[in-house]
Amino acid sequence: MTEQKNPRDGFRLITPLRVRYAECDLQGIVFNAHYLAFADVGMTEYMRALVAADRPRDEKDMLGSFTRHFGGDNWVRHADVDYRASAKADDLLDIAVRITRFGRTSYTLLVHILRGEELLNVIKLTYVWFDPATDQVTPVSAKFIEAVSDFEIIRPERAVVSA
Template sequence: MQPDDFRFSHALRVRWAEADMQGIVFNGHYLTFADVGITEYFRAMGQTYSGETGANGSDFFAVKTLLEYRSPARFDDMLDVHVRIARLGNSSMQFLIGIYRDEELLVNGEIVYVHADQSTRRPSPIPQVFREAVVSFERLMPEGVTA
């Protein structure tokens, strides 16, 4: 996985509270970094949680997270959180994540979200407006979007 495999990235600096006494980032914080990256991805795509993603009593819920640790980040490192949607199904989508320091891949992973009714948490189709925004942002061909 290379940085060029992603259309979007978001820079952030490791804060003191995210590192242990040796200055190494605690592993749980990488999921927060990924979440910040996904939030900024939505924003760059023009789809915020208060917009179409949460319309009509529905929302996206994380159902699977997988992170693979390759090398540690340290206090005060500048990181780039790379994000892309690798699969867009009827009611779910798979994000791929790459967290880099310069060109070095520190952590890679995937996060799967399901679009669902907020009260019942039962899956529902991803809104067409959101789907079109993803296809346009990622420059996916419609046939590249899986059902």
């Protein structure tokens, strides 16, 4: 039998989340759609930590300042969820989040949802970068890429993009 790698390795941002009763079905297990909402909680905390690490000290509104600070915002383009085990009502979960790859106009977010050391879900989200003034997809902000690269334990892969 091969040894399983620690599913927390390589993640700088890990945030706790307690499963609420309303997120469960009649069997007391988390309804599958909520795992994407859990990933979104992790993404919010990731952005909060990223802006906090990179923002001017006098700026108070970290989440509201994301767009101003990095010159754009992001939309989910694709979600891939690998369900491995079920979370249950009142479980204390950890949501581990990291950005693994940058393309020209997109990036990939990897989320591990854990209960203790047990990996319950692996979620991969592809986000596209856009200009909020025009709602048009644009290249990912160089400032954002630099901030993420400085923040991450494992530097994100960079896609080779030809002009």
